Structure formats: structure tokens, C-alpha cells
Amino acid sequence: MAxxxxxxxxxxxxxxxVATASxxxxxxxxxxxRRASGTNDSGPRLVSxxxxxxxxxxxxxxxxTGLPALDQLLGGGLAVGTVLLIEEDKYNIYSPLLFKYFxxxxxxxxxxxxxxxxxxxxxxxxxxxxxPLLDDKCKKEFDEDVYNHKTPESNIxxxxxxxxxxxxxxxxxxxxxxxxxxxxxxxxxxMPQELIEASNWHGFFLPEKISSTLKVExxxxxxxxxxxxxxxxxxxxxxxxxxxxxxKKQRNILRIGIQNLGSPLWGDDICCAENGGNxxxxxxxxxxxxxxxxxSLSACIITMPTHLIQNKAIxxxxxxxxxxxxxxxxxxxxxxxxxxxxxDYHGLIHIRQxxxxxxxxxxxxxxxxxxxxxxxxLFTIEGWRKSLWSFxxxxx
Numbered sequence: 001m002a003x004x005x006x007x008x009x010x011x012x013x014x015x016x017x018v019a020t021a022s023x024x025x026x027x028x029x030x031x032x033x034r035r036a037s038g039t040n041d042s043g044p045r046l047v048s049x050x051x052x053x054x055x056x057x058x059x060x061x062x063x064x065t066g067l068p069a070l071d072q073l074l075g076g077g078l079a080v081g082t083v084l085l086i087e088e089d090k091y092n093i094y095s096p097l098l099f100k101y102f103x104x105x106x107x108x109x110x111x112x113x114x115x116x117x118x119x120x121x122x123x124x125x126x127x128x129x130x131x132p133l134l135d136d137k138c139k140k141e142f143d144e145d146v147y148n149h150k151t152p153e154s155n156i157x158x159x160x161x162x163x164x165x166x167x168x169x170x171x172x173x174x175x176x177x178x179x180x181x182x183x184x185x186x187x188x189x190x191m192p193q194e195l196i197e198a199s200n201w202h203g204f205f206l207p208e209k210i211s212s213t214l215k216v217e218x219x220x221x222x223x224x225x226x227x228x229x230x231x232x233x234x235x236x237x238x239x240x241x242x243x244x245x246x247x248k249k250q251r252n253i254l255r256i257g258i259q260n261l262g263s264p265l266w267g268d269d270i271c272c273a274e275n276g277g278n279x280x281x282x283x284x285x286x287x288x289x290x291x292x293x294x295x296s297l298s299a300c301i302i303t304m305p306t307h308l309i310q311n312k313a314i315x316x317x318x319x320x321x322x323x324x325x326x327x328x329x330x331x332x333x334x335x336x337x338x339x340x341x342x343x344d345y346h347g348l349i350h351i352r353q354x355x356x357x358x359x360x361x362x363x364x365x366x367x368x369x370x371x372x373x374x375x376x377x378l379f380t381i382e383g384w385r386k387s388l389w390s391f392x393x394x395x396x
């Protein structure tokens with residue numbers, strides 16, 4: 001099928017979905033939750049799905065990002081039907097970790113995965129997922145990390161209080177229990193092979209989907225984006241994640257992970273020129289993708305090298321079309337790497353945008369001063385300005 005025809009079919013088939021979602025500004029699982037769960041008409045109820053929970057703020061169905069500290073910063077988790085955009089760090093060292101935590105959480109909870117990449121085979125990505133941690137081992141890891149720091153006793157108490165402020169209380173449950181919301185993972189170990197083999201996943205590896213002899217015709221989307229939208233649409237409709245076509249079996253969540261979107265590997269030139277020929281291709285892709293997500297039991301995480309995009313207007317449009325935007329800033333190669341203020345951390349994490357669902361505008365996080373640290377096993381998020389108490393004479 002020609003690229004132009006493909007582009008038109010994808011946009012047409014999702015046009016009604018976008019219009020419906022925009023009209024009500026809610027995701028489909030809320031509107032159809034009562035019918036799908038088979039309850040009476042006494043009142044609306046959310047669908048009961050493993051690895052999900054309703055938001056205490058607005059009742060939206062949430063899934064975990066695979067990083068409990070990040071879940072709390074986002075208001076409890078990632079809402080089903082939304083897009084989480086991760087702005088990659090300069091050397092792309094830490095953003096793949098968040099990407100893999102999201103996928104690992106899906107495998108632990110039995111969710112269906114859709115992994116898309118133009119750089120690495122999805123099968124290889126799954127082989128590198130971190131292993132889930134026992135809850136008691138996880139708590140021990142945090143305790144050891146706190147007390148191994150050679151700091152005054154007063155500072156130790158302060159660090160413990162701040163560190164556990166972003167962590168939910170540990171529960172003494174089994175090794176990997178899908179009954180809890182959000183798990184911890186050991187970055188030094190790999191996911192057991194039996195868990196990966198038992199999971200339901202779909203891979204989209206761009207070099208295998210795009211032929212070198214493909215005839216490219218005028219279209220508002222690049223061939224890579226068009227093929228990916230087709231692939232996502234087919235999985236959503238054929239496996240019953242679409243809200244208008246309820247699943248015959250027990251309802252489940254589709255976790256979509258897209259790696260390095262917007263890079264030249266996807267055939268996009270926004271990172272190569274300020275005003276490239278495909279300057280609107282990425283934003284149109286995100287618009288159609290969000291229409292698919294709004295009417296399905298899906299959640300999506302996208303990593304993007306925004307630091308390479310030269311046109312700031314494109315970055316602004318990408319932010320607008322994303323529901324949640326989290327930026328990672330690594331200290332590697334920067335002056336902060338040798339700054340004593342940041343000696344205990346590996347980079348900063350910026351919560352640039354969080355969704356205010358069922359409203360016309362997005363919310364902004366009240367927590368600004370956050371840093372991350374990659375220890376031997378765990379990726380942690382802390383408030384770095386607390387360390388200023390140890391350096392009262394230093395200024396920022």
C-alpha cells in the first residue's frame with residue numbers, strides 16, 4: 001500500500017476517536033466501565049484490572065510507571081489513555097532505564113506489551129529488563145545506602161526522612177505480587193527468562209518494517225510513523241483494547257513503549273535541520289496516537305532526544321500533545337559533575353508537565369528540586385536542595 005493511502009486510512013479510522021475523546025475530554029474506560037464490568041446501573045464503576053487502581057483525585061484508572069517514586073510525583077501513577085514523554089539525557093544513559101522499568105512493570109502484572117524501536121530489536125530490549133525485587137530486600141537496600149554514607153548523625157536522620165518521603169511503605173508480601181501497585185527492580189540483574197516467555201508482547205523494529213525499495217509518496221507522515229500507527233491500531237482493535245469493541249476474555253492493559261522517537265533513525269529530519277521537510281510529521285503522529293490511546297485501555301511511554309531538536313516551536317508542540325513530560329538532565333560532561341552540591345547524585349529530573357485530566361489545561365508539579373541517583377541496584381529520586389543544609393555558605 002502506498003504511503004499516501006496508508007496515511008489517509010490511519011487518520012480517517014482514528015478521526016472519530018479523536019473527536020469523541022475531545023468532546024468529552026475523558027478516556028473511554030471511564031465511560032464504558034460500567035457495561036464492561038457487568039455491574040448494575042446504580043452508578044459508574046471502573047474496570048477491575050490487575051496492576052491498576054483508580055486515582056483518589058479524579059477516579060481515572062492508573063498504572064504504575066515501574067518507579068514508585070515517579071508514580072507519586074505524577075499524582076499516583078500514569079493514567080490509562082495518556083502519553084508519558086521522557087526527554088532523553090544527553091548521552092542516553094538513564095532514559096532507557098525508565099523505559100525498561102515501564103515495560104518490566106507490565107510483565108510483572110501480566111499486561112500486554114508493544115515495544116517499538118528504530119535502533120534496537122524489541123526482543124533484545126526485553127532481555128535487558130531489570131529483575132523484580134523482593135520487598136524486604138528492597139527495604140534493606142535503601143537502609144544500607146543511607147547508613148553507608150559517612151555523614152554526621154543529624155544529617156543521616158534528615159536523609160532518611162527525605163528519602164522515604166517519596167517511597168510508599170513496604171508491605172511484607174510474596175516475592176513478586178501483582179496484587180500491589182508498583183514494584184521495585186534490581187538494575188544489576190535481568191528479568192527471569194520464564195517471565196518473559198510467559199508474557200504477551202508485540203515488537204516493531206523499523207528496519208524490518210521498512211523496505212529499502214519502498215516508494216515514498218507525498219504524505220503528511222514519514223513512512224516509519226505511518227507503519228507504526230498502523231501496527232498500533234491493529235493491535236488495539238484485533239486484541240480488543242478498543243473500548244468500543246470489548247475484550248471477550250478478561251480485560252487487560254496494553255503498555256506501549258516507543259524508543260528514540262523523532263531521531264533520524266525514524267526517518268525524521270527535525271534533529272538535522274531547524275526547518276526540515278518533515279517538521280510537522282512528528283506532531284501529526286502524536287496527535288493520531290493520542291486519539292488511539294484515548295479510546296482504548298492503553299498507556300504509552302515515549303523517549304525522545306529533545307536536546308537535538310533545533311526548532312523550539314516543535315518542542316513546544318510536542319509538549320502540548322503529550323500528557324506528561326519528564327526531562328532527565330545528566331551531570332556527565334557538565335560543570336555540575338564536579339560541583340560539591342551534586343556530589344551524591346547523577347543528574348536532575350524535571351517534571352515539566354503533569355496532566356489535569358477532565359480539564360482544558362495541564363497542571364504543573366509543585367515539586368521542582370529533584371535529583372536522581374543510580375545505585376548498584378536501584379534508581380532513586382530525591383530532593384537535592386536538602387543537601388544545601390550541609391553547605392550553608394554555598395550559593396546556587
